[in-house]
Amino acid sequence: xxxxxxxxxxxxxxxxxxxxxxxxxxxxxxxxxxxxxxxxxxxxxxxxxxxxxxxxxxxxxxxxxxxxxxxxxxxxxxxxxxxxxxxxxxxxxxxxxxxxxxxxxxxxxxxxxxxxxxxxxxxxxxxxxxxxxxxxxxxxxxxxxxxxxxxxxxxxxxxxxxxxxxxxxxxxxxxxxxxxxxxxxxxxxxxxxxxxxxxxxxxxxxxxxxxxxxxxxxxxxxxxxxxxxxxxxxxxxxxxxxxxxxxxxxxxxxxxxxxxxxxxxxxxxxxxxxxxxxxxxxxxxxxxxxxxxxxxxxxxxxxxxxxxxxxxxxxxxxxxxxxxxxxxxxxxxxxxxxxxxxxxxxxxxxxxxxxxxxxxxxxxxxxxxxxxxxxxxxxxxxxxxxxxxxxxxxxxxxxxxxxxxxxxxxxxxxxxxxxxxxxxxxxxxxxxxxxxxxxxxxxxxxxxxxxxxxxxxxxxxxxxxxxxxxxxxxxxxxxxxxxxxxx
Numbered sequence: 457x458x459x460x461x462x463x464x465x466x467x468x469x470x471x472x473x474x475x476x477x478x479x480x481x482x483x484x485x486x487x488x489x490x491x492x493x494x495x496x497x498x499x500x501x502x503x504x505x506x507x508x509x510x511x512x513x514x515x516x517x518x519x520x521x522x523x524x525x526x527x528x529x530x531x532x533x534x535x536x537x538x539x540x541x542x543x544x545x546x547x548x549x550x551x552x553x554x555x556x557x558x559x560x561x562x563x564x565x566x567x568x569x570x571x572x573x574x575x576x577x578x579x580x581x582x583x584x585x586x587x588x589x590x591x592x593x594x595x596x597x598x599x600x601x602x603x604x605x606x607x608x609x610x611x612x613x614x615x616x617x618x619x620x621x622x623x624x625x626x627x628x629x630x631x632x633x634x635x636x637x638x639x640x641x642x643x644x645x646x647x648x649x650x651x652x653x654x655x656x657x658x659x660x661x662x663x664x665x666x667x668x669x670x671x672x673x674x675x676x677x678x679x680x681x682x683x684x685x686x687x688x689x690x691x692x693x694x695x696x697x698x699x700x701x702x703x704x705x706x707x708x709x710x711x712x713x714x715x716x717x718x719x720x721x722x723x724x725x726x727x728x729x730x731x732x733x734x735x736x737x738x739x740x741x742x743x744x745x746x747x748x749x750x751x752x753x754x755x756x757x758x759x760x761x762x763x764x765x766x767x768x769x770x771x772x773x774x775x776x777x778x779x780x781x782x783x784x785x786x787x788x789x790x791x792x793x794x795x796x797x798x799x800x801x802x803x804x805x806x807x808x809x810x811x812x813x814x815x816x817x818x819x820x821x822x823x824x825x826x827x828x829x830x831x832x833x834x835x836x837x838x839x840x841x842x843x844x845x846x847x848x849x850x851x852x853x854x855x856x857x858x859x860x861x862x863x864x865x866x867x868x869x870x871x872x873x874x875x876x877x878x879x880x881x882x883x884x885x886x887x888x889x890x891x892x893x894x895x896x897x898x899x900x901x902x903x904x905x906x907x908x909x910x911x912x913x914x915x916x917x918x919x920x921x922x923x924x925x926x927x928x929x930x931x932x933x934x935x936x937x938x939x940x941x942x943x
Contacts, residue, residue, distance in 0.1 A: 462939065466932035469917075470925075479917040479927035480657070481616070496912030501874045503538040503867035507882040507899060508891040508916075509845045510830060511545035512586055517881075522550040538870045540863045542882075542895065543845045547597065554863040555848055561594030563751035565739035565837045569643050570600035572748055577635045580647035581608040581624045584779060587693070587829045588647045592837040606631055618662035621654045622669045629673045633680045636774065643742075644686075644774045646677065652780025652829060655696040658707045658924075660791065663697050667795035670778055675799035677776060678721065685723065686772045687745060690803060691738060692716035693832025694814045695782015701789030706924055710887060711826040713815040714782035717800075718759060719807045724768070728761045729808040734818045735832060738775075739839030745770050754839030759810050777836070779829060783811055820844045828889035846892065853898045859905060868906040877910035878903060884915045884930040893930055897937055904941045911943050 468485045477483060487495045498504060504521060508514045518541060520526050524533040540552040569576050580588045585607040590597050599605065608627045614620045625648060632646045654666035674690065681688050695714030702708050718738070720729060722745070736756030743750045744758040747769025758764070781800075787793045803809070813819075815827035819835045820843045834842055852858040871878045880899050883891040896913070903911050913934060917927035937943075 463932050463935040465915075466928045466935055469928040469931050473925050473928070478658075478924065482917055482927065496877070496879065496914070498535065498537060498879055499876065500534065500536045501538075501871075501876040502879060503540070503871040503876065504879045504881060505540045505542075505864060505867055505899060506551075507542045507880060507895045509543050509849065509895075510890045511543070511590070512890075514541070514545045514890075515549070518545055518549055518551060538867055540867045542849065542891070552863040552866060554861045555845060555852070557595060558843075558848075560596070561838060561842065563753045564592075564594040564596075565742055565839060566593045566600055566603065568743055568748055568751060569746070570602055572746075573602070574642040574746070575602040575604070575640060576600075576643040576645070577604040577606060577641050578645040578647075579606045579608070579628055579632050579635065581628060581649060582610040583623075583653050584647045584649040584829065587779075587833040588645060588777075591830050591833040592645065594838055595834070606635075616657055617650075617654050618657040618659040621650060621662045621666035623650050623653065623666075625650060625669050625673050629676055632677050632774075636677070636680050636684050636686060639684075639772075642772050643746075644772075645777065646774065647777045647779055648673065649779045651778060652694075652696050652711075655780050655791075656709050658709050660700070663700075663791050664795045667697070667781075667792060667797065670781070671795070671797040671799045674776060674778065677774070678799070681774045682721065684772075686774050687723065687770045688719075688721040688774045688776065689738070689742070690717065690719040690721075690776045690778065691735075691812065691836070692778045692781040692814070693735070693829050693836065694780060694827030695784070696780035697791040698782040698784035698793075699786075699789060700791045702923065708923075711780075711815075711828055711889065712782050712784075713824065713826050714784050715811040716782055716814045717778075717804075718810040718812050719803045720760075720809075721803075721807055722767075722770075726762075727767060727808060729759045729810045730761055731810055732813075733757075733759050733810050734813045735835040736818070736839055736841060737812065738836045742773060742775065745773060750839070755841065756839040777833075782814070817841075820847065822847055822850065826887070826889075830889065849895060850892075853894070858898055859902045864899065864902060865906065868903060868908050871910070872906070872908065877912055878908050879912045879914060881914040882916060883918055884927070884934055885918055888918050890918070893933065896934070900937055900941060900943065904943065908943075913938070 522539050543555050544553045578588045589605045608624045635641045648670045650666040695712035699712045737759050740750045740756045741758045744764040819831040820841050884893045
């Protein structure tokens with residue numbers, strides 16, 4: 457049998473590349489039988505396991521298959537499936553969760569601020585709403601007393617954000633300035649998503665525009681904050697475009713393992729900062745500046761070198777998060793240094809600054825892995841290391857506990873009892889923060905152990921952090937795995 461017949465889907469992906477399609481925007485490809493009918497369409501009574509590990513787009517996709525009242529796009533309202541997810545994407549979903557949240561995270565930065573009667577506003581656009589709200593607050597959706605979350609709508613008039621790299625930054629700035637001018641707003645968190653979001657698209661001129669837009673609007677917000685005598689912290693959650701190239705010269709549009717900047721603009725010009733730190737140090741620093749107690753659960757430490765008893769507590773603070781803005785001394789392939797950034801250049805020269813670790817074990821991820829927005833915001837707000845779902849799942853696979861997980865076993869046994877199929881759905885990638893192909897392979901091994909007779913895989917591709925055209929290679933690995941397991 458020829459390789460194309462054995463691996464038809466990886467062949468189809470490679471054919472799409474020849475039509476100038478790429479992994480991030482690939483048109484859907486469906487395997488069909490000899491009658492040209494879809495081979496693995498989800499039917500009522502089937503079991504679906506969604507193995508991604510991020511609660512973002514995953515929420516909408518899950519709802520579309522589990523809620524007959526879903527209206528965001530057309531669905532089969534009569535479809536009834538047994539649905540399991542790798543982690544909890546959102547409370548209230550009609551699913552079984554394999555790896556439950558480890559528990560409610562208390563004494564976060566936002567918790568302490570609310571407990572002391574201070575008000576707080578968090579502002580970004582829809583692309584980063586879950587990070588600035590849910591993850592920053594310790595994976596809690598409910599508003600705290602005195603908390604306001606303002607989500608600026610994301611533009612719908614462009615197909616991809618490289619068509620409008622400025623995104624909705626002007627509206628974010630306008631809204632932030634309004635809160636800065638409000639003397640009753642004590643703590644303001646602003647996230648500019650442009651560098652991260654546009655940085656995932658292989659379009660260098662657009663990325664440069666995004667960087668320059670963030671730099672310009674950072675200046676506008678800082679200027680107004682200083683006029684209102686507000687202390688300002690500028691930092692980021694992870695790196696992206698400061699390492700734009702792989703060693704072979706190919707474009708790396710993913711996240712990085714770089715440190716991120718931390719700048720302090722404080723009325724007391726004698727304050728100095730430790731040169732090195734971690735994202736877990738942001739929350740204790742903010743609390744010290746406010747003169748508030750740092751909970752014992754926070755293992756991070758203040759970056760301010762002076763004792764908090766040596767300076768006057770502040771009443772208001774602006775925390776500005778430049779999403780995806782990393783630091784790298786190497787200028788080759790460093791789009792941050794290629795762009796015109798007069799505001800950030802001035803901060804680097806004139807303000808107390810530090811470099812913060814934002815990847816790997818410093819943010820609860822496996823060693824040597826890149827940072828991401830979820831881990832970044834979670835650790836900025838938590839002030840302590842929170843071990844990631846990916847790390848927990850990897851350890852479960854290594855110990856063998858994964859293969860006895862009740863949510864997975866129930867889904868597979870229900871399918872066999874109903875004479876129906878099991879569907880594994882998720883990203884096929886090793887580097888993506890949304891999931892791992894290793895988790896898919898573990899589920900395939902488990903399906904073989906459980907003697908699942910009908911198994912279908914619905915693979916999602918992404919370009920972020922991957923070499924160009926890596927999707928076909930991953931799809932072929934899945935096809936080879938199916939062949940080796942005789943699935």
